[in-house]
Amino acid sequence: MASEVTPCASTSPPDSSGLRISFNTRSTQSSNKGLFRATWWFEDLSALSPNLIEMLVKSMVSRGYNHVIVSGFLFYYQKSKFYTASSDEKREVLEIVIDMLYTLDPSSISCKSLFGVLRPVLRSNISKSCRNKLESMIGSQLDQATIDNLLIPSYGRSYLYDVNLVLRFLKAFLREGGSESSPIRMKKVASLIDLYITEVAPDRCLKSSKFSALVMVLPDSARDSWDELYHAMDIYLEVHTGLSKEEKMKICGGLNYKKLSSEACMHLSQNTKFPSTSAVQALISQQWKLKNLLEGMHNAKHYTDFTAKEDRGREQVVVYNEKLRAQLKGMQWRVMELEKVCKKMQNQMAKIMKAKVLTHSDARPLPRLCS
Incomplete structure (x- = not known):
């Protein structure tokens, strides 16, 4: 006779399979026995009706x-x-399963398994409340999702991927406290969404309003670098050549130029697909970085001179100063490189403004941004 099973009440996080058994095991054999003891009733009870x-x-x-x-x-x-159920029976099963999952501790539910439930849901006519519950559960664990999870085909629509669904996931993540609970979770979601935006950018049917919504949905603090987003914007503008100036301005309006690398700023300053104002903003951002670097060099040099006077003769300080001087030389080299970049960008901007002068007689000369 099979022994009675009393699962413990703990809700420790699941593993990748969506099922984790809390038994102390010393071997693979005992682990398999523990799994059987905990799940032997699955097959027997699967014959029951949804109610x-x-x-x-x-x-x-x-x-x-x-x-x-x-x-x-x-x-x-x-x-x-699902093997033998009719369409109506499948809908009933899905609604019961989703309703019951929604009553459980979120940490006990596998994100991968939730996406497994989502696939049949997208093809069925389940109630809106159940659909919202499933989207909320997935959204609350969005930091555990993969790019393949999010590349969901858009059934019955012209565009390739269901961008609206991903936007709802993101809103659920923010609503469930994802922005406050852990900066690490937020940054993981931002990295995932940047990859997603890059994947959907080549879709010719993707409206600019949806693309902008994807770019703007997360707070600026979620990203340390905007290079990946700039790359996605570049792809989108390359494919969607018929956008109006207003649409381009809206897409580029959320770009944080201060979080672009020097290479990205240089590329942007010469990128004719972007509005000319974006090139100016990139140039200003580079000037700001150059100014901060020069100020940092000045402060470092002042500190070096001060410590040399106060601690002359102390061997540890001498070693430290030598290292600091080496760092200063490296910083001077970076300044020279940035000045070269700035000069190139000035030349590029001069060409842009010269072209504008030919079409606008009242155009004002570009202010001298780099000295």
Whole structure:
């Protein structure tokens, strides 16, 4: 006779398979036995109707059963039922599974398994409330998603990928406290979305309003660098040549020039696909970086002279000063390189403004930004 199983009430995070068993094991064999002891009833109960499953799961949760095991059973139930179920039965199963998952501890549910449920949901006519619950659960764990998870085809629409769905995921992530709970989670989501924007940018049917929404949905603090977003914008403008000036300005309006690398700023200053104001902003950003670098050099040199006078003769300070002087030489080289870049950008801007003078007689000369 099979021994009775009483899953523990803990809700430790699941592993990649969506099911984690909290047994102390010393070997693979004992681990397999533990897995069997915890899940032997999955197949037997999968024959029950959705209504009975709902009653069963509610009872298990109220009795403190392990949420990880309960969620694992719900995913198993959904897959096993789909082999023989009709369209209406599939819809009923999906709604019960989603409703029950929504009552569990979010940390007990695998993000990968949620995307597995999402695929049939997109092809079925489930209730809006259940769809919203599933999107909310996925959004709250968006930092665990992959780029392949997000590249969801847009069924019945002209554009390739379902951008609206990803935007709803992002809003759910922000709504569930993703922006406040952990800066690390936020940066992971930002990196993921930058990859996603780069993937969808070549879609000729993607409207500029949707592209701008993807760029602007996350706060500026989510990104340390905007180079990846600039690259995505460059691709989008390359493909969508018929955009109006206003549409281009809206797309570029969210670009943080101070978080662009020197290479990206240099490329932008010569990029005719972008509005001319963007080239000016890139030049101003480079001047700002150059100014800060020069000020840093001045402060470092002042500190070096001061320590040399106060601590002359002390061997440790001499070694430190030698290292600092070497750093100063490196900084001087960087200044020279930035001055070269600035000079090239000035020449490029002079050409742009010269072209504008030919069409606008009242155009004012470009102020001298670099000295």
